[in-house]
Amino acid sequence: MIRTTPRAATTRPARLIGSTILALGLAFAAPALAQDDSDIITAHGVSSFGELKYPADFDHFDYVNVDAPKGGEMSTWAFGTFDSLTPYILKGNAAAMSSVFYDSLLTGTLDEPDAMYGLVAESVEYPENREWIVFNMRPEARFRDGTPVTAEDVVFSFNILVEDGLPSFRVQFKDILEAEALDEHRVKFTFNPDGPLRELLMTAGGLPIFSKAYYEDRDFAESSLEPPMGSGAYELLSVEPGRSVAYKRRDDYWARDLPVNRGQNNFDVLRVEYFADYTTAFEAFKGGAYTYREEFQSKIWATGYEFPAVQEGTVEVETLPDGRPAGTQGFFFNLRRDKFQDPRVREAIGMAFNFEWSNESLFYGLYERTDSFWENSATLQATGMPSEAELELLEPIREYIPETVFTEEAFTPHVASADDLADRRTLRQAGRLLSEAGWEVGDDGFRYKDGQRLTVEVLNDSPSFERIINPYIENLKRLGIEANANRVDAAEAQEREKNFEYDVVTQRFAMSQTPGDELRSVFGSETADVPGSANIAGVSNEGVDQLIRAIADAESREELTTAVHALDRVLRAMHIWVPQWYKGVHNIAYLDVYDRPYADTPPPYGLGVMSLWWWDEEKAAELRAEGAL
Structure with missing residues (x-):
């Protein structure tokens, strides 16, 4: 799974199942399972490698508090704006x-x-070969209106996502050949035997389930603020388009006592307040507009958390470890543009970003430089020269990838002077790369090639990010590049990113510890020109495609690690981005009315704030008595 910050670039799914095929699937469902029973695995879950941690009779996940009280509100903030409650379509x-x-x-x-x-x-x-899977559904599952969740709803959900959902669904679901309702509560997915079978079980299992009846008189492809019909733990409480949205916990949620949910979904209300920039959002937090904040601005973290509520103990401030890869954050090039086709141009533009100066002058020394797409991962980040196992994957695709993959260690960004933004040594090297690529300095000081001036526009939708981008722009101009930072509002930025209307844009992906076929959504040729896809760089490379497939097909953790190392090495050598920075911790602040099932060490793959934490009424009463709540 991939998540991004500051704006979500969700991974999506694909393949339209016609009514004729569905009818045949229903008619001939029983023979489809006629196999030797010894070849069929029956289980309470699925795993990519090895055994499941939790047995079939497990009572709850280890990291929850099963006695956590229900009640209260958790509120946080979001950047930009919104005009829809439908996250699976292109509109809105x-x-x-x-x-x-x-x-x-x-x-x-x-x-x-x-x-x-x-x-x-x-x-x-x-079956052991994973070419299909049957889900035996719980008959007690219910939508919000009390109607049962059936196999037909699952089939409908698959079809509608392929037909009317985000275009990238057609990529993610490409290798699902059929979705069949075997009976009212059994649904079968059949996969392409040549597809990424290790991943497809979970791809099908993660499908959001919509009510077929609900959409009989509604257009799924149209954005809407109408409360949707789901079967989840929360329903809509209130919505102010572009300003705030709140969800309330359903007292009649059918699955609240299942082992996978015990100790979770503890808040009565989840609320999100929207702000146009980070600084305004922080000031609103200080004023009590919302109660939980993870801080991503180094200046604010270093200098801003000394306001009265912190000093008085009303607001808690903490740093907690983050067990995930630190995130893939950087300035991403739009490789669809001709001027960025030469990797020497991209490398030179990257060298103009002086991280060392930025860290000392702007970030208070709180960050480290990112170099890997799996930064801060002890096992997945490529280092040094390629291993023999990596070379077995790399040699067959040699014609598609940079030769430096074989001759140099995994690329790390150039280290510049922290004392001088315009580090002359670094800028001279960048200038030579541009000249080698045919971009020569003209009489007016700008670089030209074939009569065209080299221009670079950095798209930005946050005033607080200007202090980082503007010094970068200065260095690009020193190289003879006509560079500018174009700040637009959040709505325009979202539309331009959906349609790839930018030169350079900042994005952050949170990469999985077990990456798989979802990487096609970010780096695969099939998604390079799909509107709304997460492939913001427009990567379209046969060698990269083959490495993604090797990752998806890995049959062991060792094979997976080798393939990820190879892909990381190739992407870094291609210079598809200018890596920015990272920190391997969560910097958080929150109103002191909450408790949680862990002290200093959260679960390795998330804090679980919205689900695992709970409202502490005793703390709340104290704050009320003090007039702080």
């Missing part, structure tokens, strides 16, 4: 957390990187 900008309405057949955990357990599905059946 969906509200934060609007996927909370929907359940799926399986659900993941925060302490296993590659496993999912039954939610709507009570159990699964699949």
Whole structure:
């Protein structure tokens, strides 16, 4: 799974199942399972590698408090704006957390990187070769209106996402050949035997389930602020388009006592307040507009958290470890543009970003430089020269990838002077690369090639980010590049990013510890020109495609690690981005009315703030008595 900050670039799915095929699937469902029973695995969940951590009779996940009280409110903030509650279509900008309405057949955990357990599905059946899977659904599953969740709803959900959902769904679901309702509560997915079979079980299991009846008189492809019909733990409480959205916990949620949900979904209300920039959002937090904030601005973290509520103990400030890869954040090039085709141009533009100066002058020394797409991962980040196992993957694709993959260690950004933004040594090297690529300095001081001036526009939608971009622009101009930072509002930025209308844009991806076929959404040729896809760089490279497939097909953790190393090495050598910075911790602040099931060490794959934490009424009473709540 991939998540991004500051704006979500969700991974999506694909393939339209016609009514004729569906009818045949219903008619001939029984023979489809006629195999030797010894070849069929029946389980309460699925795992990419090895055994599931939790047994079939597990009572709850280890990291929850099963006695956590229910009640209260958790509120946070989001950047930009929204005009829809439909997160799975191209139209509109969906509200934060609007996927909370929907359940799926399986659900993941925060302490296993590659496993999912039954939610709507009570159990699964699949052959050892994983060419199909049957989900045995819980008859008690209900939508918000009390109607049952059926296999037909699952098939409908698959079809409608392929037909009317985000275009990138057609990529993610490409290798799902059929979705069949075997009976009212059994649904079967059949996969392409040449597809990424290790991943497809969980791809199908993670499908959001919509009500077929609800959409009989509604257009799924149209954005809407109408409360959707889901079977999840929360429903809509209130919505102010572009300003705030709130969800309330359903007292009649059908799955609240299942093992996968015990100790979770503890807040009565989840609320999100929207702001146009980070600084305004922080000031609103200080004023009590919302209660929880993870801080991503180094200046604010270093200098801003000494306001009275912190000093008085009303607001808690903490740094907690983050067990995930630190995130893939950088200035991404739009490789669809001709001027960025030469990797020497991209490398030179990257050298103009002086991280060392930025860290000392702007970030208070709080960050480290990112170089890997799996930064801060002890096992997945490529280092040194390629291993023999990597070379077995790299040699067959040698014609598609940079030769430096074989002759140099995994690329790390040039280290510049922290004392001088315009580090002359670094800028001279960058200038030579531009000249080698044919971009020569003209009489007016700008660089030209074939009569065209080299221009670079950095798209930005945050006033607080200007202090970082503007010094970068200065250095680009020193190289003879006509550079500018174009700040637009959040709505325009979202539309331009959907349609790839930019030169350079900042984005952050949170990469998985068990990456797989979802990488096609970010780096695959199939998504390079799909509007709304997460492939913001427009990577379209046969060698990269083959490495993604090797990752998806890996049959062991060792094979997966080798393939990820190879891909990381290739992407870094291609210079598709200018890597920015990272920190391997969560910097958080919150109103002191909450408790949680862990002290200093959260689950390795997330804090679980919205689900695992709970409202502490005793703390709340104290704050009320002090007039602080």
